[in-house]
Amino acid sequence: MKTALKIRSQMLAGWKVALAYKFDFLVQLITNPISVIVYYFLWKAIYAYTGLDVISGYTFQQLIDYFVFSLIVGMIVYSDIDNWMEHNVVHGNVIQFFLKPISYLAEKIWFEVGLKFLDIVIVALPLIMIAITVFGTKLATSLPMTLLSFLMLILAVIIGFMMTYLTGLIAFWLIRIHGLRRMKRAFLLFLSGGIIPLTFFPSWYQQLSHFLPFEYMRFVPINAYMGRYSITATGFDNVFIVLGMQILWVVVLYLIAKFVEMQAFKKFSGAGA
Amino acid sequence: MGKNFKLWMNSLALELASDMAYKLNFFLKVFALFINNLLGPIATVFIYQHSAGIPGWSFPEFILFTGTFTLVNGITHFLFIMMPVRVIEAVRDGSFDKFLVQPFNTILNMTLRGWDLDGLGEILAGLVLVGYGIFTVGLAEFTLLNVVLYIILILFGVLFQYCILLIIASCSFLFVRSYALFELLFGMEKFARYPIDVFNMALRIVLTFIFPVAIASHYPAKTLLRGISGLEFIYIALPVIGFFIISLGFWIWAMKKYRSAGG
Amino acid sequence: MAKEIVTIKNLTKTYKTHERKAGLMNAIKSLFNRKVVLKHALKDVSFTIKEGEVVGLIGPNGAGKSTTIKALSGVLHPTSGVVRVLGYVPWKHRVKYVKHIGVVFGQKQQLWWDLPAIDTFDLNRDMYEVPEKIFRPRLKRIMKMLDIEEVAKTPVRDMSLGERMKCKLAAALLHKPKLVFLDEPSIGLDVIAKDIMRDFIIDANKKDKTSFIVTTHDMQDIEHLCERVIIINHGVVVWDGPLKEIKKKYLKNKIIDVKCESPIGKFRHKGCKIVSNDKYELRIEVDTMKTKIKEVVSHIMKNYEFADLVINDPPIEEVIQKIYREKKK
Known part of the structure; x- marks a missing residue:
């Protein structure tokens, strides 16, 4: 298909740019294990001091596994595309993306995919190896669940991308969105279960969270992978229900993004040089 | 010295005078740092609700601990964080060369231009957290001596982080990938997020004597809450001073290398 | 076609x-x-x-x-x-x-x-x-x-x-x-x-x-x-x-900038209009329809101790202003 060439062009561009910055990626090979080590000691102490095997629905091993998966999912879902978009606006480079025979959105998303590939290959895999050998992490054993959680991971990536794309579009109005990006990063991390699993949150928030996009970016795919959903339960314990919510959020965010995009492009074409 | 201070004031004034859109972004940046540093403590609330928490640290005590680390980070951020960036800029546009003749003036000049107003957000968050910790534990529990020692140790903590920035700056004009180094060194600070009591003996030794990052959080917080002996004070302060001397030496060596390489 | x-x-x-x-x-x-x-x-x-x-x-x-x-x-x-x-x-x-x-x-x-x-x-x-x-x-x-x-x-x-x-x-x-x-x-x-x-x-x-x-x-x-x-x-x-x-139509004129080592007194030449005359610097607008550039230059060389001489087209804005002004009529 003809468009495949254009997609490949952007993905390759992302991959090559990532290679150019490989040292910045490689640092994560050290900082990720450090994160896990710190959590390991912290929670070992907490569990021992509390004297319980299970805290907030997780055993100590399960919680460690959760953090490892959270680091990996975080790497895959995290998007910096709003940074690139802000850079485009600040340096007056936006027009060039309209001179490429590809939509602005597609140009960004496929570039991002290429960019992340290196992260996944160089950083995520070694981290899993370390987690399995040193921290006793167990991989999922159910093939259907694994495949399902991988599908959910892809949907999570799209949700993460859309939220970041929306943030980036705001640059068309505010030009500099540094502060906004900082908040977005921190809140997405926190509300998606990146600091602690959502089971620690008050139950009223856990209920609310089912109807917000954030948990679908990290917590839900990890839960699925760890086999914590069932196919027979009712409500949000059912894997198909959460999958459905994920798909719903992908659609909703896409529509919102397209709408804001339209406004942003209108603003852009009215601006100066 | 006076000239440098004037430079600092001028660039500060320029930043504040810029237009509305940038002012909005500035406010958002500061606010973002403030609110982001409260998210961790919210997680702490949840952790203490579901468990007994960290051994040896009650909830307000640990909030005070987190606030201390935030305060140290905030002060470093506010005063020094841009220093490596200024060095890289100066190397790129060639203005660095005129400083080579005076190494100490260079450090001073770069340091004074290392400020970043965003740090205020972090400082504010730190003060809120420390304040909460102090008032919840109860003012009566604190002695004046401990408060003074606390402040001194916080400054030591800032000094330690300054050393890290000095190392990063030195590496940048040896053309090392400074961003990666920045991530690496500040990544190691993750060990300072929690009291070193949770770690094993080996790590505690490393974090106190070899890469003394515990000075940025654990020791000041512990001192404020439980005091510190004179001996202990000396043996946690010395590694930081040693670290400072080493990083200063590294800077001077790196500048010499830069100069001899033709600059 | x-x-x-x-x-x-x-x-x-x-x-x-x-x-x-x-x-x-x-x-x-x-x-x-x-x-x-x-x-x-x-x-x-x-x-x-x-x-x-x-x-x-x-x-x-x-x-x-x-x-x-x-x-x-x-x-x-x-x-x-x-x-x-x-x-x-x-x-x-x-x-x-x-x-x-x-x-x-x-x-x-x-x-x-x-x-x-x-x-x-x-x-x-x-x-x-x-x-x-x-x-x-x-x-x-x-x-x-x-x-x-x-x-x-x-x-x-x-x-x-x-x-x-x-x-x-x-x-x-x-x-x-x-x-x-x-x-x-x-x-x-x-x-x-x-x-x-x-x-x-x-x-x-x-x-x-x-x-x-x-x-x-x-x-x-x-x-x-x-x-x-x-x-x-x-x-x-x-x-x-x-x-x-x-x-x-419009680029008939050239601008000559002259820098001299000794003070320039009055400058006069056929087809030349003085744009500015400081003590050591002179800017002349030459109407090339009326006089050739090389004549003006050799006149300067003969009569002045010049240190620098630059010949330029009038700035495009000037040309455009002229064209626009004409259009307005």
Whole structure:
């Protein structure tokens, strides 16, 4: 298909740019294990001091596994595309993306995919190896669940991308969105279960969270992978229900993004040089 | 010295005078740092609700601990964080060369231009957290001596982080990938997020004597809450001073290398 | 008879902005009461371009040339009027349309900054869907002409301005576009680089019948490349015709700047008007219809101890002001 060439062009561009910055990626090979080590000691102490095997629905091993998966999912879902978009606006480079025979959105998303590939290959895999050998992490054993959680991971990536794309579009109005990006990063991390699993949150928030996009970016795919959903339960314990919510959020965010995009492009074409 | 201070004031004034859109972004940046540093403590609330928490640290005590680390980070951020960036800029546009003749003036000049107003957000968050910790534990529990020692140790903590920035700056004009180094060194600070009591003996030794990052959080917080002996004070302060001397030496060596390489 | 590739008829673009006054009080006021200001970027612009033309599009800053470029590149929707390029309505079929155009921005980053230029070239091959067997020989030829075979292997961020410019030019033409926009293409280039660039453009125009629209403040570019010039000022076309005509009509004058080692007293010569006369510096406007430049120069050389002498065209803004003033009559 003809468009495949254009997609490949952007993905390759992302991959090559990532290679150019490989040292910045490689640092994560050290900082990720450090994160896990710190959590390991912290929670070992907490569990021992509390004297319980299970805290907030997780055993100590399960919680460690959760953090490892959270680091990996975080790497895959995290998007910096709003940074690139802000850079485009600040340096007056936006027009060039309209001179490429590809939509602005597609140009960004496929570039991002290429960019992340290196992260996944160089950083995520070694981290899993370390987690399995040193921290006793167990991989999922159910093939259907694994495949399902991988599908959910892809949907999570799209949700993460859309939220970041929306943030980036705001640059068309505010030009500099540094502060906004900082908040977005921190809140997405926190509300998606990146600091602690959502089971620690008050139950009223856990209920609310089912109807917000954030948990679908990290917590839900990890839960699925760890086999914590069932196919027979009712409500949000059912894997198909959460999958459905994920798909719903992908659609909703896409529509919102397209709408804001339209406004942003209108603003852009009215601006100066 | 006076000239440098004037430079600092001028660039500060320029930043504040810029237009509305940038002012909005500035406010958002500061606010973002403030609110982001409260998210961790919210997680702490949840952790203490579901468990007994960290051994040896009650909830307000640990909030005070987190606030201390935030305060140290905030002060470093506010005063020094841009220093490596200024060095890289100066190397790129060639203005660095005129400083080579005076190494100490260079450090001073770069340091004074290392400020970043965003740090205020972090400082504010730190003060809120420390304040909460102090008032919840109860003012009566604190002695004046401990408060003074606390402040001194916080400054030591800032000094330690300054050393890290000095190392990063030195590496940048040896053309090392400074961003990666920045991530690496500040990544190691993750060990300072929690009291070193949770770690094993080996790590505690490393974090106190070899890469003394515990000075940025654990020791000041512990001192404020439980005091510190004179001996202990000396043996946690010395590694930081040693670290400072080493990083200063590294800077001077790196500048010499830069100069001899033709600059 | 050459095909018409660009048709612009009564192109008008008006947009609303809000009056912005400086200061905190006004910023707060504007939250409650925003005064809408209509900006007429383009007013009834019309011109056509035929295949194989190299047209200069000039005008002072804010004249409307960047708005015109935006309309032609599919970014802008006109308020009214017709724009047709290569059979397309640019903003309606943007993705299909831009495959056939190339753009070079002299002052903007266009290549992948962290990658060697050759990577951008290869990536563009896929983006523009050019078959490899057509692409490779064309690339080789272009790189040879622009003398960038070696430099294309280095990351763009490590290149000099001139090298980057040449690579940008290559990238814009690799997919054999029918129409190419050049925006300030020679800015910051040294004389040799400018020559290489101009030769390359002329070659592409002759061999591939590539049409060019050049917007620039550098009159040398216009002189070397463009047979025809369109001048836009205040959103209106004030001139559309051969460059030769402009020169005949308006560039009769030259400006001579003289710096002397001893004070210049009065200066008088046939056909010369004094623009400014400081003690050691003199600026003269010479009417070349009345007197030859070489006569004025030899007069200066004979009678003054000059340290420096520079001969310039009057600034383009002056020419345009003159043209615009005439139009107004």
